């Protein structure tokens with residue numbers, strides 16, 4: 234098995250399906266360029282049959298992106314596949330991504346088809362797509378609620394028809410990490426031709442487990458992770474690209490796999506997305522939130538000042554952030570206050586630092602966060618005040 238995990242970004246397709254995250258063509262192009270320079274392997278640019286606007290955006294992205302593969306999503310019906318190919322055909326590395334639901338619930342109530350019909354449609358779709366390109370991905374929608382033996386049968390069949398990637402989505406975020414890893418291991422053990430395709434996973438976050446399920450699946454042998462910037466996506470979203478990648482980096486010896494992402498571009502990319510869709514990054518968001526590298530308690534601040542590794546498992550610089558942020562508040566210690574004063578350009582005596590620290594703690598009792606401006610006002614009042 235290869236030790237390289239392919240990062241498949243679907244910010245522009247599944248991510249855009251997130252309420253309020255609609256982007257225009259130019260905005261999508263900016264995101265696509267950012268993803269390309271970050272080292273993403275595959276960009277899912279959209280769902281060309283969904284609308285003319287989507288078709289045009291996918292075509293523009295296909296024309297402009299050179300370094301990575303560009304995928305267009307389509308249902309397992311010939312007209313959708315034709316439209317997807319029309320949109321991506323000018324890409325340097327096009328990929329057709331076709332899907333059909335495989336769970337009893339979806340087959341019976343949504344598709345109103347028997348499993349044998351679904352199997353047949355999947356095979357036809359993959360054969361049809363292979364008439365255009367050798368780079369074909371098949372997704373078994375709602376795979377995590379599908380019967381495992383049927384999932385294995387359909388996986389084997391689409392690989393025989395030419396699919397080079399088979400995606401196992403946890404469409405409604407229902408899976409648990411152990412169980413999802415077990416499913417991936419089951420497919421590896423029970424699909425005769427599995428070595429001819431890459432197993433991909435695509436996890437939603439309805440129970441907050443999208444990243445955990447993705448990581449468990451990688452441990453079990455999945456070699457493509459479908460993700461979005463900041464985890465935007467349908468309902469509670471998808472697995473966040475920056476979190477999956479930093480798990481791989483921070484616990485390199487645990488996962489023992491490589492990826493092609495320049496991690497220094499993670500924060501700028503998420504910031505760009507946030508700016509474009511007008512949705513702020515939550516402060517406690519892992520990797521990119523304002524608090525992700527902020528330390529307020531005195532014990533933590535003291536530790537970080539002595540050796541950052543005491544309370545930081547990755548450096549802010551490694552994800553493209555400026556540096557550790559010491560947030561002053563009532564839990565802050567003297568060391569952090571002195572350092573902040575130094576940063577602001579005040580070289581104070583020990584005695585004056587004590588004066589400022591005492592005043593700051595009094596203020597912090599009534600005001601949660603102490604900003605630089607508050608500290609400067611304290612310095613002016615306590616140290617530089619000219620007596621009346």
Ligand code: KIV
Pocket residue numbers: 247332372373374375400402403404405435437
């Ligand atoms: O969540 C899902 O199942 C999907 C598929 C179309 C890949 O987005």
Ligand code: ZN
Pocket residue numbers: 247402404435437467
């Ligand atoms: Zn999805």
